[in-house]
Amino acid sequence: MQDRNYPLFLYAAERMLYRMTEEDPKYMEVNREITTTRLGYEGELRSDQMLRRANLPLGSRVLHDLTVRVFGEDPIQIDTLVITRYFVFIIEVKNISGTLELEQQPALLKRTAQDGKVSYFQSPFIQLNLAVDTLTYWLLAQNIKIPVIGAVLLASKFAKPQFETGLPVHFIREIPDLLRKEMNNRPSMVDDAIVEWIASALRSQDEPYDQFPLGHHFNCSTEALYLEPLCTHCLGRLETRTNRMGTCVKCEKRQWIPYLETLVDYFLIFRKTATLTECSKFLNIGRTKTTQLMKSPLFLRRGETNRTSFELNRSSVQISRDGKLILPGGDE
Numbered sequence: 001m002q003d004r005n006y007p008l009f010l011y012a013a014e015r016m017l018y019r020m021t022e023e024d025p026k027y028m029e030v031n032r033e034i035t036t037t038r039l040g041y042e043g044e045l046r047s048d049q050m051l052r053r054a055n056l057p058l059g060s061r062v063l064h065d066l067t068v069r070v071f072g073e074d075p076i077q078i079d080t081l082v083i084t085r086y087f088v089f090i091i092e093v094k095n096i097s098g099t100l101e102l103e104q105q106p107a108l109l110k111r112t113a114q115d116g117k118v119s120y121f122q123s124p125f126i127q128l129n130l131a132v133d134t135l136t137y138w139l140l141a142q143n144i145k146i147p148v149i150g151a152v153l154l155a156s157k158f159a160k161p162q163f164e165t166g167l168p169v170h171f172i173r174e175i176p177d178l179l180r181k182e183m184n185n186r187p188s189m190v191d192d193a194i195v196e197w198i199a200s201a202l203r204s205q206d207e208p209y210d211q212f213p214l215g216h217h218f219n220c221s222t223e224a225l226y227l228e229p230l231c232t233h234c235l236g237r238l239e240t241r242t243n244r245m246g247t248c249v250k251c252e253k254r255q256w257i258p259y260l261e262t263l264v265d266y267f268l269i270f271r272k273t274a275t276l277t278e279c280s281k282f283l284n285i286g287r288t289k290t291t292q293l294m295k296s297p298l299f300l301r302r303g304e305t306n307r308t309s310f311e312l313n314r315s316s317v318q319i320s321r322d323g324k325l326i327l328p329g330g331d332e
Contacts, residue, residue, distance in 0.1 A: 001062045004048055006319035009211055010037045012268035014323060016214050018235040019226040019269070026220040033218075043095030043155030043172070044079055050175035051082070051091075057183070059192035060084045061199035067207050068134055070141070075207055076127075076134045082179065083195050086186040088135060089179065090150030092128045093172070096121070097158035114158075124152045125167060144198065146189040151178065212312075214269045222270050227282065229262045231255070232324075243285050259283055259293055261325050267312035273302070275309050297328050 013034045020027050044064070051062060061083045069075040080091035099112040107123040128150050136148045151168040153175065154161060163169055170178055190198075215222040229238045229246060236250025240257055247254045266274065266282050274282075280290040294301070300313045318326040 001048070001052060001056075002064070004041075004044060004064045006321060006323060007037055007041055007065075008268070008314065008317060008319065009214075010034065010041060011319045011323055011325070012212065012214050012265075013037065015230060015235065015265055016218075016220075016225070016269050018230055018237075019265075020220075021224070024220070024224060026218050030214075030218060030220075039095045040079075040093065043093040043153075046095075046155050046172050047080060047091055047093050047153055047175060050172050051080070054176040054179045056082070056179070057084060059195055061195055063199060063202060065208075066202060067209060068131075068138060068202065068205070069207055070134050070137045073134070075209070076131050077209065078131050078135075081135075081202070083198050084183065085188040085190055085192065085195060086146075086183050087189070088139070088146055088148045088198070089182070090128060090131050090135065090148065091175075092124050092131070092150060092152045093155055094124050094152060094159075095155035097156040099160045099162060100154075101162050102164075125169075128152055128168070138202075139198070142198075142201070144190065144194065146194075147186070149182065208314075212268055213272055225269070229257050229259070230265075232258050232261065243289075259285070259289075260296060260298065260327055263293060264298060264312065264317065264325060267299075267310075273309045273311045279310065 013030055017027070017030050017034060020030065056062075063081040063083070064079070066078040066081055067075045068078065078090055079093050082089040082091065096111055098114065101110045101112075102108075102123060102125070103110050103120070107126050109121040109123050111119045111121065113119070132148050132150050139146060139148065151170055153170055153172045155172050159171075161169060211217045214220070215225070226237060228240065230236065231238055231248035231251060231253065232255055233253050234248060234251045236248040238246035238255075238257065239249050240246035244257060245254060246257050262283060263279060266279065270282070271278070276287060276290055276294065279294065280287050283290060294310055297316045298313055299310050302309050302311065316328065320326055
């Protein structure tokens with residue numbers, strides 16, 4: 001089971017927030033999205049910990065953050081997918097505290113916090129059922145007969161569910177027992193080769209939802225954003241007097257100017273594609289230095305020599321658990 005990737009959206013949104021002023025009309029919206037995404041990620045990490053304790057049979061596969069589309073319909077997103085010889089299991093994680101109730105017409109999840117504040121969310125059971133149906137259709141289209149089941153997993157120990165009995169909802173700590181019971185009560189439906197084929201086919205057909213650049217996603221005026229490099233330690237703003245070194249105005253640490261991180265920000269926040277001249281202008285450095293930077297595997301080159309443009313190679317972008325960009329080969 002591979003480690004779950006740090007959400008690229010979360011990384012980009014956190015860095016975008018540090019480029020905004022608190023007076024920006026979109027500041028609170030971006031901050032709320034960061035909080036929601038971080039809570040979801042933390043809940044998914046807890047579910048991963050429990051999955052590792054489940055002692056899944058050899059040959060089982062676990063996929064994270066999967067997007068599945070069937071027959072041209074809108075794609076559905078799956079947080080965690082467990083593929084075994086016995087069944088395919090969808091885990092829908094909700095990291096929400098407070099008293100939880102289901103509302104009908106429309107179907108919503110009602111959360112009443114300890115302070116009495118009431119919030120509403122999409123029903124996780126509707127999301128789960130849609131994911132189960134979509135994946136079932138996908139498997140039938142491949143002529144593979146294996147049951148698709150799933151459950152809503154509550155990540156917060158402060159959650160107080162008040163749902164009708166019989167709904168597929170459990171606390172995350174129940175994952176090992178839940179999967180063990182399902183395996184004990186079901187026959188083997190496919191062999192390990194089919195399990196591997198399902199995992200590979202789903203991953204190869206994955207169509208991640210494109211939220212970038214974030215300036216467009218949030219309908220935010222990027223002209224008001226801070227454009228200079230950010231500190232590699234605290235995300236404060238760098239004061240640069242040369243094109244090599246800078247000093248953070250927040251933590252006062254002196255450091256090499258993080259040009260690669262800044263270029264990645266450019267494509268995540270400001271532009272989907274850009275020419276060499278546009279990249280050079282954004283970084284405020286010469287074309288020769290910019291050309292060297294664009295050779296990094298973090299970027300893809302498109303077009304002919306006189307019509308070349310660049311875009312972010314998202315498959316090469318890796319973020320550490322603490323939200324730092326991992327530079328390929330330790331590039332400066």
